Amino acid sequence: MSHSAKEDAIATTTDSIQEASGVAVDDDGQFQAGQVATIGLGHASHDLYPSFLAPLLPLFIANLALSKTEAGLLTLFLQGSSVVQPALGHLADRWNLRRLVVIAPTLTALLMCAIGLAPNYGILALLLVLTGISSTAFHAIAPALAGSLSGKRHLGRGMSLWMLGGEVGFAVGPLLIVTWVNWLGLKGMPWLALIGVLGSILLLVRLRDVPRTAAPSAQGVPWWRAVSQMGPVMLPLLGLIVARSFALSALSSYLPTFLSEGGTSFWLAGASLTVYQVAASGGVLLGGSLSDRLGRRAILLASMALSPLFLFAFLRLGGAPQIASLLGIGFGVAFFDPVVLALVQETFTQNRALASSVYLSLMFVVRSFATVAVGAVGDWLGLRWAFTASAIVFLLGAPLVFWLPRASVAGQTASESGSRP
Numbered sequence: 001m002s003h004s005a006k007e008d009a010i011a012t013t014t015d016s017i018q019e020a021s022g023v024a025v026d027d028d029g030q031f032q033a034g035q036v037a038t039i040g041l042g043h044a045s046h047d048l049y050p051s052f053l054a055p056l057l058p059l060f061i062a063n064l065a066l067s068k069t070e071a072g073l074l075t076l077f078l079q080g081s082s083v084v085q086p087a088l089g090h091l092a093d094r095w096n097l098r099r100l101v102v103i104a105p106t107l108t109a110l111l112m113c114a115i116g117l118a119p120n121y122g123i124l125a126l127l128l129v130l131t132g133i134s135s136t137a138f139h140a141i142a143p144a145l146a147g148s149l150s151g152k153r154h155l156g157r158g159m160s161l162w163m164l165g166g167e168v169g170f171a172v173g174p175l176l177i178v179t180w181v182n183w184l185g186l187k188g189m190p191w192l193a194l195i196g197v198l199g200s201i202l203l204l205v206r207l208r209d210v211p212r213t214a215a216p217s218a219q220g221v222p223w224w225r226a227v228s229q230m231g232p233v234m235l236p237l238l239g240l241i242v243a244r245s246f247a248l249s250a251l252s253s254y255l256p257t258f259l260s261e262g263g264t265s266f267w268l269a270g271a272s273l274t275v276y277q278v279a280a281s282g283g284v285l286l287g288g289s290l291s292d293r294l295g296r297r298a299i300l301l302a303s304m305a306l307s308p309l310f311l312f313a314f315l316r317l318g319g320a321p322q323i324a325s326l327l328g329i330g331f332g333v334a335f336f337d338p339v340v341l342a343l344v345q346e347t348f349t350q351n352r353a354l355a356s357s358v359y360l361s362l363m364f365v366v367r368s369f370a371t372v373a374v375g376a377v378g379d380w381l382g383l384r385w386a387f388t389a390s391a392i393v394f395l396l397g398a399p400l401v402f403w404l405p406r407a408s409v410a411g412q413t414a415s416e417s418g419s420r421p
Contacts (some may be wrong), residue, residue: 031154036161038206039101039146043165044172045199046105046138049112050131051173051277052189053078055256055270056115059186064121068257068383072375075253075368077125081132082364085140085357101145102203104138109196116186139360144353147345155346159338160288167284167334171277174256178270233347234358236403237340240304241363243397245370246390247311248333250383251276253371258383272326279327283334291339297401299339304398307332311391315384337363343404 057071111131118124143162150158180192250258255276256269264272291299310328317325341356348355377386 031157032149033161035149035206036146036158038202039142039149040161040165042101042105042199042203043142043162044169045196045202046108046135047166047169048173048176048195049108049169049192050078050135051170051273052112052115052177053128054253055174055178055273056181056186057253058257058260058266058269059181060124061257064124066121068254068375068378069372070121070375071257072249072253072372074125074128075249075371077128078132078135079364079368081129081136082139082361082368085136085361085364086354098141098145098207100137101142102200102207104134105196105199105203106193107134107196108138109193109199110190113189113191113193116181116189136364139364140357141353143341143356143360144345147341147356154292156288156290156292156338156342158288159341159345160285163284163288163334163338163341164281167277167281170252171274171281174270174273174277178267182267230344230348230355230358232405233344234362236400237344237359238362238366239400239403240300240336240397241366242370243400244304244307244333244336244394245363245367246374247308247387247394249367249371250374250387250390251311251329251333254374254378254383254386258387261383272323275323276326276330279330280334283331284338287335288338288342290335291342296339296343297404299335300404301398301401303332303335303339304401305395308391308394311387311394315387315391 053074057074060066060074061068061071108131111127111134115124115127115131118127143159146158146162147155176192177189180188184191252273255272256266259269259272260266287299287303307329310325310332314322314325314329340359344355344359374386374390377389
């Protein structure tokens, strides 16, 4: 299909969704920074807790005598429930489910902080599954809410602030948990749940006056029609997700284990995740905003091409240069998610939550299985080979960016947004 034909198809898709919904889109371009920042802070208070798993894996492997494959399955238990995320997103397009956004940081915090008390692998897995359900509900609803408060012209910036919150949580979490466990041990983890409770209180107070983002039973077209219309965007995105998931799984789940096996201390191995996530925070802050100006495709291509090169450098270097290369990896990979969230929300404006949920569900589920695969390769050939293979697959996926419909990745100028019916 030619680029012009793809553009016409995307425009027709968006217009048909708007007509079918009967709900006008807010095109005034107003960016409600305070409210979007509040949702970002809630995201930080929530994602702080799932980030605990990776730095604790060396302890669970040792204490419960786990293989790396079994350790990788823990990530699958945590993220596998994302398969139901599109269903929750569809409901969020039709009903006001903001209460789930408010409750989720507290529920996730309580469940995740209980894993330090788990006496065996079965209880640990159950707690992670329940944590995943809470996390899935939060991620199905909150990004669409942030997008609706960003205005059409600043959607990339809004998604950057949303993703920044998550990256901050994942940056602070590993350093916090390894320091806390060194001080109080695994049984001292429940005290950390207070941060999630405070996050829920902040969301409750700050979002109480935000209007509904959807009219009950009116917003959005039938889910089956909406999902089928997402094909031209979601199919190439699925290829990109698969290509990058192995590297992301290697880094987010096995980086502390990889460094620990090389002789790095438990604290420093866990802190390496913070270095990676701090860089990712800078990446998400710039990625969405740059895509508003330079286009979605350019930023996605930069992320897919540059990040694996820094990963190759990480594998060849040692000491301080190796840690410094983590900054390049984190900065590059983090460009991707806010740009894609902006891409799908601007294409499917009346099914924001469903579109975001389909993407996030694909991302979490694919990454969960990729984590198990990386662990299996690590058991078979060693983690260094697993990291190397992941970087190769990542780089080979870069050309898939050109399969994305141009109309969805080109970004929109202020005049284009204002003139669109």
